Amino acid sequence: QSALTQPPSASGSPGQSITISCTGTSSDIGGYNYVSWYQQHSGRAPKLMIYEVTKRPSGVPDRFSGSKSGNTASLTVSGLQAEDEADYYCSSYAGSNNLLFGGGTKVTVL
């Protein structure tokens, strides 16, 4: 099993929107609606931002949204804020009780 594919970096100015992609296969992202997204600030533990492709845990701003098309999932951050600068990781269920992570995307707020 290979890691999911994410772009290494993304950037935007405050107030703009950015979208991060996460590409897998029909055996993981394409086969299940169990994609989650995590935000990790430097030196901190990851934080769950999106689960089951589109759902937000309580307390996560609605500026964060998730979607999926085929074998690719996406995380969109609208109204970018300075505090959104962090690394973002996608994860997907891959069948047979296996989980996969993406390689991570570093988001820079210009």
Place this chain on the structure above:
Amino acid sequence: QVELQESGPGLMKPSQTLSLTCTVSGGSISSGIYYWSWIRQHPGKGLEWIGYIYYTGSTYYSPSLESRVTISVDTSKNQFSLKVSSVTAADTAVYYCARVGATTHPYYYYAMDVWGQGTTVTVSS
């Protein structure tokens, strides 16, 4: 509020067996609605899922690591543990424990909603 805390040695020598424990507080590890997982992060790199365990003792491992990894649970102590055998420098990483939803609404199916702070393990001779 559930909290997870990792503990274990910070420095190890090659060929030794790494042992880490995650203590769960504020909730029961036997609730039956979560898996209990280990994840690691190599220095400057991304997250790597190691495996998870259900309170009954059923275990599921990443295919890339399962030959060297054992996860166990002690429900009486509300803890679960990780062992990695024959460590090398490539096992140097921050190791996290996390809670994974084992069912859907209102839980977070196959998502990690609670994480420990992480513990750094360095393998060096």
